[in-house]
Amino acid sequence: MSRAHNILVVDDERNVRATLKSVLEDEGYGVRTVSSGEEAIKATKRFHPDLVLLDIWLPGIDGLKVLEKLGDADNNPVVVMISGHGSVESAVRSTKLGAFDFIEKPLSLDRVLLVVANGLKQKVLQDENLRLRAEVSERWTMIGESDAIVALRKQINRAAPTNGRVLIFGENGTGKELVAHCIHALSQRSSKSFVEINCAAIPGELIESELFGHVKGAFTGAVSDKQGKLDLADGGTLFLDEIGDMSLRTQSKVLRALQEQTFQPVGSTDDHSVDVRIIAATNKDLQEEIKSGRFREDLYYRINVIPFHVPSLRERRDDVPLLAEHFMKGAAAEYGTGLKRLSEPAVARLTAYRWPGNVRQLKNVCERLMVMVADETIQETDLEPAIDAFGPSDERDSSGDLELREARNLFERRFILTKLREHAGNVKQTAMALNIERSHLYRKMKSYGIEPGDGAGE
Ligand SMILES: Nc1ncnc2c1ncn2[C@@H]1O[C@H](COP(=O)(O)OP(=O)(O)OP(=O)(O)O)[C@@H](O)[C@H]1O
Ligand SMILES: [Mg+2]
Structure with missing residues (x-):
């Protein structure tokens, strides 16, 4: 006890x-x-x-x-x-x-x-x-005092109670999912479910059964009835993440479900009707996708009632120190270690960096610093290896030699990314190709800030 x-x-x-x-x-x-x-x-x-x-x-x-x-x-x-x-x-x-x-x-x-x-x-x-x-x-608090974040917060407050369909644009790791959660949490649906589906991570053939559910025997492997995410989200919110990666075929089914407010589970003729708010997100330029015929224009107009643009971290550098402090506190709480502080030059360096992986990369770097740096104060020199591990930095590449360890990290990260892409983001196959345990690969990916989706092709 x-x-x-x-x-x-x-x-x-x-x-x-x-x-x-x-x-x-x-x-x-x-x-x-x-x-x-x-x-x-x-x-x-x-x-x-x-x-x-x-x-x-x-x-x-x-x-x-x-x-x-x-x-x-x-x-x-x-x-x-x-x-x-x-x-x-x-x-x-x-x-x-x-x-x-x-x-x-x-x-x-x-x-x-x-x-x-x-x-x-x-x-x-x-x-x-x-x-x-x-x-x-706590998990869904949005940190930041920059003009861009203040404006975003206002927009969330305005849109949240309306039930309007939301489409969230933004680079990788900017906080799109966080915005979706905040909208749900501030809506009248907050006591009901927030259900998420990542359209990039689920193979095309499975996505319909994930979304609409299926009945037993609808296809090989459908051994019992399965509720779809639309049913699970009834009364609440369905978050269609990476909607730009949805196949055209699924797009037309989703469009029909949105137009008619009903859908049928795979293999069934029963109409299901649900009350679901749709929030979608993408890091693709959907206008471009429409032009090249990969995204349906009519679906675009259906889902894009309220557009949100989550700014990249380089467009709101003022927030870097606040975010860093937040993530370091979080890591200290999670690992049960004491809090560390950043020296002033370290803060300046982090603020000046261009953060290609945005807030997610900053979070990974902060967590790594909390683990790697023994001293209570994190110095500017501590940053280089941590940042390089999570994304090549132009400044570094042009400024001269990389130390061996940094170079090795950089190489290893790129190598893993390349292999992941070769296997369309499939971690199991990539681990087999690299001849290492899957768990080992996951650990490496985590430490380098690589998501399986990062390898799914660009
Ligand atoms: N303003 C913020 N304050 C606090 N944490 C944030 C903020 N923005 C993002 N994060 C955190 O950064 C990480 C990445 O955010 P999130 O997953 O929402 O990004 P995303 O845009 O959906 O990324 P991706 O395009 O890679 O899916 C998460 O851990 C999230 O909680
Ligand atoms: Mg996301």
């Missing part, structure tokens, strides 16, 4: 308090006892109980009132009611008001211990959930 749990016992009968205290202490819990509702509320603020055993009948304010007040307590304790003779009905009612459970007098100590143990399990789950929720919202 991680830490001893605290339990507050609230009962006006002295012997009940004494018995519960000794039994619960024997189990290793920290226990406080009080005899009235007023005291219970005060004690909760000081003692931060994980669980409260609360008598329903109390002099002064009664147990149900106390239960209500405990609902506002910071640490949100789990409450178990104790009911005396004739108060079972209230006890049942209390569970509707948020009590976890109730126990009846005369107390069976086995039952007390069982209910307490279950209640504490519930408490651990509750806390875990709160933590995760806080983490998720």
